[in-house]
Amino acid sequence: xxxxxPVKRKHKIFPGWWTVxxxxxxxxxxFGFQAYGFSAFLKPLAADLGLxxxxxxxxxxxxxxEGGLEAPxxxxxxxxxxxxxxxxxxxxxxxxxxxxxxxxxxxVSFYLVWGVIVAIGFNLGLSVPVDAAIAKWFVKKxxxxxxxxxxxxxxxxxxxxxxxxxxLSQYGWRVTLVIGGxxxxxxxxxxxxxxxxxxxxxxxxxxDGAERDIGGTADITATINAGVKYAAxxxxxxxxxxxxxxTSALWIIIFxxxxxxxxxxxxxxxxxxxxxxxxxxxxxxxxxMSLMVFMSIPxxxxxxxxxxxAPIGYLRYILAIxxxxxxxxLLIFLKWQTLPTAYIFFILYGIGMGAGMAINAPLRGRYYGxxxxxxxxxxxxxxxxPVGIIAPVYVGWTYDATGSYIKxxxxxxxxxxxxxxxxxxxxxxxxxxxxxDITKFL
Numbered sequence: 001x002x003x004x005x006p007v008k009r010k011h012k013i014f015p016g017w018w019t020v021x022x023x024x025x026x027x028x029x030x031f032g033f034q035a036y037g038f039s040a041f042l043k044p045l046a047a048d049l050g051l052x053x054x055x056x057x058x059x060x061x062x063x064x065x066e067g068g069l070e071a072p073x074x075x076x077x078x079x080x081x082x083x084x085x086x087x088x089x090x091x092x093x094x095x096x097x098x099x100x101x102x103x104x105x106x107x108v109s110f111y112l113v114w115g116v117i118v119a120i121g122f123n124l125g126l127s128v129p130v131d132a133a134i135a136k137w138f139v140k141k142x143x144x145x146x147x148x149x150x151x152x153x154x155x156x157x158x159x160x161x162x163x164x165x166x167x168l169s170q171y172g173w174r175v176t177l178v179i180g181g182x183x184x185x186x187x188x189x190x191x192x193x194x195x196x197x198x199x200x201x202x203x204x205x206x207x208d209g210a211e212r213d214i215g216g217t218a219d220i221t222a223t224i225n226a227g228v229k230y231a232a233x234x235x236x237x238x239x240x241x242x243x244x245x246x247t248s249a250l251w252i253i254i255f256x257x258x259x260x261x262x263x264x265x266x267x268x269x270x271x272x273x274x275x276x277x278x279x280x281x282x283x284x285x286x287x288x289m290s291l292m293v294f295m296s297i298p299x300x301x302x303x304x305x306x307x308x309x310a311p312i313g314y315l316r317y318i319l320a321i322x323x324x325x326x327x328x329x330l331l332i333f334l335k336w337q338t339l340p341t342a343y344i345f346f347i348l349y350g351i352g353m354g355a356g357m358a359i360n361a362p363l364r365g366r367y368y369g370x371x372x373x374x375x376x377x378x379x380x381x382x383x384x385x386p387v388g389i390i391a392p393v394y395v396g397w398t399y400d401a402t403g404s405y406i407k408x409x410x411x412x413x414x415x416x417x418x419x420x421x422x423x424x425x426x427x428x429x430x431x432x433x434x435x436x437d438i439t440k441f442l
Contacts, residue, residue, distance in 0.1 A: 014137075014205075014208070014209030015137070015196060015200070015203070015205070016134070016137030016138055016145065016196075016200065016207075016208075016209070017145070018194040018195075019133050019134055019137060019194060019195050019196060020134055020145045020146075020148050020149050021148075021152075021194070022190045022191060022194040022195055023126075023130040023131075023133065023134060023149045023152075023195075024148060024149045024151070024152025024153065025152065025187060025190060026087075026091060026125065026126050026130065026184075026187055026190075026191065027126055027130075027149065027150075027152055027153030027156060028152045028153065028155050028156045028159070028160060029156065029160060029180075029183050029184065029187065030091075030094060030122065030125075030126050030156070030180075030184060031126070031153055031156040031157075031160070032156035032157065032159070032160020032161050032163070032164055033098065033160065033164055033176075033177065033180035034094070034118060034122055034180075035156070035268060036156060036157040036160070036161045036164075036268065036289060036293060037160070037161060037164040037180075038060065038268075038269060039268060039269055039270070039271055039272040039273070039289060040161065040164055040165050040168055040272055040282070040286055040289075041168070041173050041176075041177075042056055042057070042269065042270075042272070042273060043272075043273060043276070043282075044168065044172070044173050045110070045173060048173070049104075049105070049106065049107060049110060051107055051110075052396070052400050053270075053273065053396040053399055053400055054393055054396035054397040054399075054400050055107065055396075056396070057269055057270070057392040057393055057395065057396035058111075058392070058393050058396070059110060059111050059114050059115040060115075060265060060269055060392040061389040061390070061391075061392050061393050062111055062115030062116070062119070062389075063114065063115050063118070063119035063122075064119075064265070064385055064389050065385055065389050066115065066116055066119045066120065066123070067119055067122075067123040067127070067381065067385070068381050068382045068383075068384065068385025068386075068389075069382065069385070070119075070120065070123045070124070071123060071127070071128055071377070071378035071379075071381035071382055072375070072378040072379050072381075072382050073378070074086060074123055074124055074127070074128050074129055074374070074378055075128045075129075075132065075374035075375040075376070075377055075378025075379070075381075076374070076375050076378065077129075078128060078129040078132045078133070078374040078375075079132065079371065079372060079373070079374045079375045081197070082133075082196070082197025082198050083129040083130065083132055083133035083195055083197065083374075084133070084191070084192065084195040084196065084197040085197065086124050086125075086129040087124065087125050087126075087129050087130060087133070087191050087195055088125075088188060088191045088192050088195075089124055089125070090120070090121050090122065090123065090124025090125025090126065090129070091121065091125040091126075091184055091185075091187060091188055091191050092121070092125075092184075092185065092188060093117060093120050093121035093124065093125070094118060094121025094122050094125050094126070094181075094184050095121070095180075095181040095182070095183075095184030095185040095188075096117065096121070096181065097113055097114065097117035097118030097119075097120075097121050097181070098118065098177045098178065098180040098181030098184060099177070099178050099181035099182070100113045100117060100181075101113055101114065101118075101173075101174065101177040101178075101181075102174045102175070102177065102178050104174075121184075125191070127381075128374050128377050128378050128381065129374060130149070130195075131146065131149075131361055131373075131374070131377065132373050132374030132377070133195050133196070134146055134149060135361065135365050135370060135373045135374075136198075136199040136200075136207075136370050136373065137196070137199065137200050137207060137208075138207055138208050139207040139208055139230060139231045139234060139236060139365075139370070140207070140208050140210075140233075140234055140308060141207075141208045141308060142307075142308065142361075142362050142365050142366075143303070143304035143305060143306070143307030143308040143358065143359075143362040144304050144305050144308055145304075146304055146358065146361050146362060147300050147301045147302075147303060147304020147305065147307075147358045148301070148304070150300040150301075150304065150354070150357050150358055151297050151300045151301050153300075154293050154294070154296050154297045154300050154354060155293075155297065156293070157289060157290050157292070157293025157294070157296075158290050158293055158294045158297070161286060161289060161290050161293070162286060162287070162290055164176060164180075165282065165283060165286040167179060169282075169283070199227070199370065200227070201220065201223040201224045201226070201227045202220065202223075204223060206223075206226060206227055206230050207227060207230060207231065207370075210230060231369065231370070234312070234366070235312055235366075235428075236365070236366055236369055236370075237369055237431040237432070238368070238369030238370060238371045238372070239367075239368040239369055239372060239376070239429070239432055240371075240372055240432075241372050241375045241376055241379060243432040244368045244372065244376050244429075245379070247429035247430075248427075248429075249367060249426045249427055249428065249429045250367075250368075250376075250380075250429070252422055252423070252425050252426040253363075253364070253380070253423070253426050254380055254383050254384060255422050256419045256422040256423040256426065257360070257380065257384050257419070258383070258384050258386075258387045258419075259387075259415045259416065259418045259419035259422065260323060260356070260415075260416060260419040261384050261387045261391070262387045262390070262391040262412055262415045262416075263326070263330075263391070263412045263415065263416050264353070265391050265392050266391045266392055266394075266395040266408065266412055267292075267349060269392045269395070269396075270392075270395050270396070270399070270405060271285075271288075271289050271292065271346070272285040272286060272288075272289055273399075274342070274405050275288055275289075275339075275342060277405075278339055278342065279339075280339070288342070288343060288346055289346070291343070291346055291347065291350070292346035292347065292349060292350035292353075293350060294350065295346070295347045295348075295350030295351050295354070296350040296351065296353045296354030296357070297354060298351070298354065299322065299350070299351045299352065299353070299354025299355035299356075299357075299358065300354040300355070300357055300358045301354075301358070302355065302358070303318070303322065303354065303355035303356070303357070303358025303359050304358040304359075304362065306318060306358075306359075307358060307359050307362035307363070307366075308362070312366050312367070312428045313427070313428055315359060315362070315363045315366060316363070316423050316424055316425075316426045316427070317424060318355070318359055319356055319359045319360065319363065319423050320420050320421075320423050320424050321355070322352045322353075322354075322355035322356035322359060323352060323356060323416060323419055323420045323423065324352070324420055325348050325349075325351050325352030325355070326348065326349045326352035326353060326356070326416060327352075327413060327416045327417055327420060328348055329344065329345040329346070329347070329348030329349040329352070330345060330349070330409060330412070330413045330416065331413060332344050332345060332348070333345035333409070334406065334409060334410060334413065337406065361377075364376065364377060364380075366428075367428055367429055368429070391412075394408060395408040395412075
């Protein structure tokens, strides 16, 4: 017997936007402590625990290793069972990890809590499953939806990071992280009630809140087929994981992301120490990092809007341009190593970072569709993990060995240039020979 779903004509607010808002709020608070905040924690943590910068940075590499190993499973679970439960568990674990940092007094416990427990929480609660939840509810507005989430995520570096820095100066890193953990737990109700476990067709809706010319109830298969037809209007076809990995475009994207992935964690982790080593106070250095993230916000939003409107074949070039802006910022700083050029570097890097972040996920969605979005994304994360492990430790080791970040930045600039060239060759893949139903995403 066919399963019928209610078909509603009008909605005051399309439910997908609540998912966007929830993902954005989680990122606004969480990344202010975990991603951007760790740069502020690095020196106090290293001093308190008696660790070098390379060893302290190593926990970031462990987090990325754990995240890379976990991402395929998280993506598969999100595609098969929906994102809501996965995100709820992840947010709870992230809050627990932050709170347990209060009891850390050794390198082993530090690596266990931050590198494993906190990492598991963020990889489940704020990474692939959240993007998948948003991507499944939007097609023609996917770039805009993801960009709004990314804007709120970026505000974590503008609003939450200064709060973290102030708390750090007043109460120390232990109490600051406990406050971060309690904040994560307070967001659990939002995660459960506002993130839907399935794509909109299961609720009688079409992506983007598009209206159907149908009344009463409809067979769920007919609703799903209507959703597929709707996505086809922008040349979006749904690939399985296996089909996606048979395309050259995916391997090129993975390679380009790997090269670019060497730069992002290094700048985020060592940005504040780079400035304080130049004689800037921690609060001013934190403000400079906030400026970088603030400058990424227009790029995050505009990039997403452009992704919705640009022909599919142009997305790779837009991504290359965003990487180029970051590369120019690095080159300027390396040519004239002064405090003003450091600020120019942060500004240009932020603009390019925001635009690139806004384009990457919509590009994957436009190339490979919705049904395997999380599974494909998780597999890509696994393959990009090695460079994410190497970069922070290498940059920290270079500083420990030379007393400067310059040698590491030169190498990272070359890798970024390689990513720019590579991504231009990632042509949209041809549709698979056979398009299966939405439950066959492997």
